[in-house]
Amino acid sequence: MDDMTPLPLWRRVSEDIVARIVNGALRPGVMLPSEIDLGREMGVSQGTARRALRDLERRGIVERRQGRGTVVAIRTPETDHFHFFRLRHADGSEAQPMLASETLQRRRSTAAERAALGSETKYVYALDRIRSIGGKRIVREFSVVPVLLFPALEDRIPLPNALYAFWQDAYGIAIQKADERLRAVRADAADADAMDVAEGDPLIEVTRQAVDLSDRIVELRRSRYVTDDLAYTISLR
Amino acid sequence: MDDMTPLPLWRRVSEDIVARIVNGALRPGVMLPSEIDLGREMGVSQGTARRALRDLERRGIVERRQGRGTVVAIRTPETDHFHFFRLRHADGSEAQPMLASETLQRRRSTAAERAALGSETKYVYALDRIRSIGGKRIVREFSVVPVLLFPALEDRIPLPNALYAFWQDAYGIAIQKADERLRAVRADAADADAMDVAEGDPLIEVTRQAVDLSDRIVELRRSRYVTDDLAYTISLR
DNA sequence: CAGTGGTCTAGACCACTCA
DNA sequence: GAGTGGTCTAGACCACTGG
Numbered sequence: 001m002d003d004m005t006p007l008p009l010w011r012r013v014s015e016d017i018v019a020r021i022v023n024g025a026l027r028p029g030v031m032l033p034s035e036i037d038l039g040r041e042m043g044v045s046q047g048t049a050r051r052a053l054r055d056l057e058r059r060g061i062v063e064r065r066q067g068r069g070t071v072v073a074i075r076t077p078e079t080d081h082f083h084f085f086r087l088r089h090a091d092g093s094e095a096q097p098m099l100a101s102e103t104l105q106r107r108r109s110t111a112a113e114r115a116a117l118g119s120e121t122k123y124v125y126a127l128d129r130i131r132s133i134g135g136k137r138i139v140r141e142f143s144v145v146p147v148l149l150f151p152a153l154e155d156r157i158p159l160p161n162a163l164y165a166f167w168q169d170a171y172g173i174a175i176q177k178a179d180e181r182l183r184a185v186r187a188d189a190a191d192a193d194a195m196d197v198a199e200g201d202p203l204i205e206v207t208r209q210a211v212d213l214s215d216r217i218v219e220l221r222r223s224r225y226v227t228d229d230l231a232y233t234i235s236l237r
Numbered sequence: 238m239d240d241m242t243p244l245p246l247w248r249r250v251s252e253d254i255v256a257r258i259v260n261g262a263l264r265p266g267v268m269l270p271s272e273i274d275l276g277r278e279m280g281v282s283q284g285t286a287r288r289a290l291r292d293l294e295r296r297g298i299v300e301r302r303q304g305r306g307t308v309v310a311i312r313t314p315e316t317d318h319f320h321f322f323r324l325r326h327a328d329g330s331e332a333q334p335m336l337a338s339e340t341l342q343r344r345r346s347t348a349a350e351r352a353a354l355g356s357e358t359k360y361v362y363a364l365d366r367i368r369s370i371g372g373k374r375i376v377r378e379f380s381v382v383p384v385l386l387f388p389a390l391e392d393r394i395p396l397p398n399a400l401y402a403f404w405q406d407a408y409g410i411a412i413q414k415a416d417e418r419l420r421a422v423r424a425d426a427a428d429a430d431a432m433d434v435a436e437g438d439p440l441i442e443v444t445r446q447a448v449d450l451s452d453r454i455v456e457l458r459r460s461r462y463v464t465d466d467l468a469y470t471i472s473l474r
Numbered sequence: 475c476a477g478t479g480g481t482c483t484a485g486a487c488c489a490c491t492c493a
Numbered sequence: 494g495a496g497t498g499g500t501c502t503a504g505a506c507c508a509c510t511g512g
Contacts, residue, residue, distance in 0.1 A: 035498070232420070246500075
């Protein structure tokens, strides 16, 4: 598993900054040193510091603006939510979901959850939410997160619409990517009860694993979408 | 629409190379000049030529290997097909689809097709395919492409499994990205007839627009997937 | 062994931002 | 006007590839 060759200098610089973000020394919105200063601090040239910052920018971890500087990226409800929430109208515009209901439960983890989240995950929070768009309830989400990573989550109820922005803000856990599997399923009785859909209607079910900056799986999520008026939209490159 | 600032030097270099690929002067698999030679040819430094090549590599247009050189990327049936064909087994492994049937028809374009493919698209080829995986017919694909871009396509029947690799090879049209919209639908009588699925069963329907290196929409595709054993798999970053 | 891309440095000029 | 990132140059050394 180990790589014989050491990491390039620029990568060590960028990983050092990631580590500072993960351990909380750098918080979202904070200004980073300039390329020249960063290079001096780390004992590398400006070009190398520049490359590290460019790497972080490409990964969406920092934001750079000419004349202004480099700041740790903030996951706002806008940027964050719409990046990981893929339902769009027919014209491609973003859908504005509202939270219709929310329940949070603390319980023992299942074997499958421990397999994905790590064996130290004895307890989890199970968060069930229903979202409506344009007055129609068309999304059910079942999220599972380790209690260890999100202590005292029940005290924060009601949770904000955009979970990932909240996690970064309140727990310092930043989502890097989400791996998803989509399948078509029939709405069951519970779906018909919770959403504006008839039992037996086709839904898209999305199973997601959300991965943070430390490459840990920090959330398991299963979502069910009614796709009558909105579609799940992606771009393959 | 126009940008006041001129393109950076490195971008002009990379766009020049893209143009050479588009017009056929550079074909897939061909070796590019080294960074130093390219810089000399274009009157820029090695660093700038390097940046242009890195840009092309990031966009998947060329492949670079230390010690070997830079070549125009080849869309092989493996690399290409599995990039744009997202069905995966439960363990994440790639599914091996077989072509179960194929029909090609030349006809006038519809108004909707002209809106997407360009008003000069008077005629299109409509390609309908059924794919099977593990002996089960679980994919229907309806592709529409302009006759102008793919002349004499009927002479190439049967078309290979991986369409995009074939297009690049036979017509010099390289797919850069594909924008997709996913919805859950019920299998109709034609689906039940063509695939191993019962009428009314839930399917995922994917509507795709494929875009080439010149930013033209060159294909409209509608696919229907049975997701009992396989799931549509993506990664959001 | 010659040639390639990967990394790294040092320095220059420019465009942009903000006080 | 001082400071930032964006671009560009010129040159160095290294690791890898292939004959």
